[in-house]
Amino acid sequence: MTLDQWLTLLGRQHPVAIDLGLERLTTVAERLSLTGRPLARHVVTVAGTNGKGSTVAMVDAIARAHGLSSGTYSSPHLRRYNERVTVKGQYVTDDQLVAAFERIEAARTQPGLPEVSLTYFEVGTLAAALIFQEAALDVVVLEVGLGGRLDAVNIFDADVGVVTTIGIDHVEYLGSDINAIGREKAGIFRRGAGAVLGSSDLPASVREVAEHCGVGTLRQLGESFVRTDAVDGHWSWSGHDAKGNDVELVALPDPHLPLDNAASAIQAAWLAFGPLSAERVARALSSLDMPGRLQWKGPWCLDVSHNPHAAAYVARYFKARERQGTVPARRVAVLGMLGDKDPDGVIEQLQSVISEWIVVSLAGDRARDADTLVAAVKRHGGHVLARCDTVDQAMHYCETLQPYADERLVCGSFLTVAAALDYLDAQSE
Template sequence: MSATLDDWLVRLESQHPVAIDLGLERVAAVAERLQLTAAPLATRVVTVAGTNGKGSTVAMLERLARAHGLSTASYTSPHLLRYNERLCFDGTPTDDDTLVAAFERVEQARLDGDPISLTYFEAGTLAALVAIADVHPELAILEVGLGGRLDAVNVIDSDIAVVTTIARDHADFLGDDLEGIGFEKAGILRAGRPAVLGSRSLPQSVSTRIDALGVRAHWLGRDFDHTDAALDAEPDDGDEGRWTWAGVDGTGRQRVLVGLPDPGLPLDNAAVALQVLALCDVTPEAGSVRTALASVALPGRLQWLGNWCLDVAHNPHAAAYVASRLARRERPARRIALLGMLADKDAAAVAAALAPVIDAWLPVGLEGARGRDGASLAALLADEGYATLPPAATPTAGVAWLTAQASADDEILVCGSFLTVAEALAALETT
């Protein structure tokens, strides 16, 4: 009996001694056996690194590319509800059979000669690359997992590299020095190939890497940007848009689009996606851009289900963005944060970033080796002086309690981890 996708995922979770083992030697060796580096995966390959904004950038770039007629593949992590979400072709999650076939080929390759041990993420990345290479789309967009320089995705030489933001996260692996983190993220850059930098402030280590490699860099705020409204032009097609994008194409020619709709995701990332598209020898067309931005959807990023808002923000930088978006809304009778965080995350700083827009907190526990229980999170919040409700053992239990106890006038934010949002989303979809 052949193994199912679930069988493979269970097997991969336990086949390597540690869950995260940064380094390219093992994954590069298996990639060579699979001939993944012998020819391009796609007509163009884009890699996206950064602390926050990677998922938003990938989602908008993928949707923009399809709106302009390109075939696409996207690889992201982690997933929310189903592993298949990680690999999409033309916006649709791939099927189990494709993933199983790819895992079988990766397994065969890693055992072809001296066996090579792979982590869950490394095996999943290689399987995604195998499936993408088979399809050979016009645009492949690969989200870097942790860091950049030593991440499995970096085994591929991309045509365009993107760095969104750089902030402190994953300190156990990347440290808490921004210059060092910048060095790791900039490790996805390639000599002589363009890069798009999606933050107005990046560590000097990124610029140093750019200069050393002779990278043609496009900086947010310098070479491309967005504004809240067009000052000297009217939206065409009669569309009442909110913002304007200005950038350059691959020849250096300036491009401007006005009257663009709010995608519900950070405009910095939308501007990055448009800049990358313009570097792919695609002229962004106003109507297609509006269609794409108005229809893009990214589960778990400011996702609204009635009066529930779900966002995977799990570090202070991301939490501050969520707070800024909520601050623009009319203040509800009460806004409650259902917060669940892993033990290695800076819960105090995340809570501080959200505190201006939160009236009460419901701490919930997360299971697993990195999990943090609801009681310890409640104690941390109470020590900071926040109004805290009795903790719940799990996000599911927290959702059940709030569903029964919260007022219809209350607004509920679910955040702190992909695990928190995934479990809460599943619970909400069954109520």
């Protein structure tokens, strides 16, 4: 089968899309000989509500800048499934993924043993692990899909666990108690390993879990490592290496990603495979290309922010631009969201930096109809210019506005941003 055919099959072979728990996955991993040995010389696992993807990308870039071979596993993808797995800075090929899926299928249906049903994400996690072990990498960086303790990537032990931020999200799986959510995400920590707390505003439960499980080294942003704000495009970081020695990196380039995540990535790298060179960290941060994270294409800014915490960061970003003199006459947002997300929270955070809204319906079982977004925008005093049935319609409508919007934000979902990028690429052909 082709990769697309495999992905279609994987999407429907398990009765539910999300099935938290490690027992089924561990059974198949053992059949594949994936347990009992590390994925790489150094493994970093990243959990949190927001900032996971950028933290993964920065740890990976720092590792490669220091001459280490590395791989990443992240989700969801923006446009192609292959984006989820990288080896040495490159997306894996269709053939690599298909070969891994075939091995997993043979293992889960192994004759003489009970057949094991796996979710789309669980199969993808095992596929990434097979590819990493075959590549014999120095560093592997894993992004938790949902939660932490019961997420598929947690079957692999990490030398360093990072928790970026904690917010209320995925309440149907994690609940609405912030401390309970913190405990779930902190489930990635291991006895004797490193723990990086990537926010000064984490619930107390995260640190409690880290200390209770007996991590070897605990570093928290604002306490044991700190960062300055970016001034004239540069910032500085100071913290501790794995032995507790003071270390400092100065004149680092602004990666145009949250600096809390950049600081956490640097601290995780120090613990996992330091020492680090300021010159090489600077090179890593300068090389980053994160599609869908405050990505500019002409007047369009595309960001996958789909919860209030992420939307607040986008709002702060635009306010900082305005303080620096970039004040558009008109900034219009194209917003499309999934049904399990919080539109009121997102709109409330963005309303102060958005002039008008174009709302769009997304396709699929989890999609949110544009009419509910219209109501949410109006609840927060916003003005809806149009309600569209597709992202293409919304993009075209925005382009025909008179007067034109000086800046156009596309946000609310990976699906919204992916469709917008497809539209812009088609327009440029």
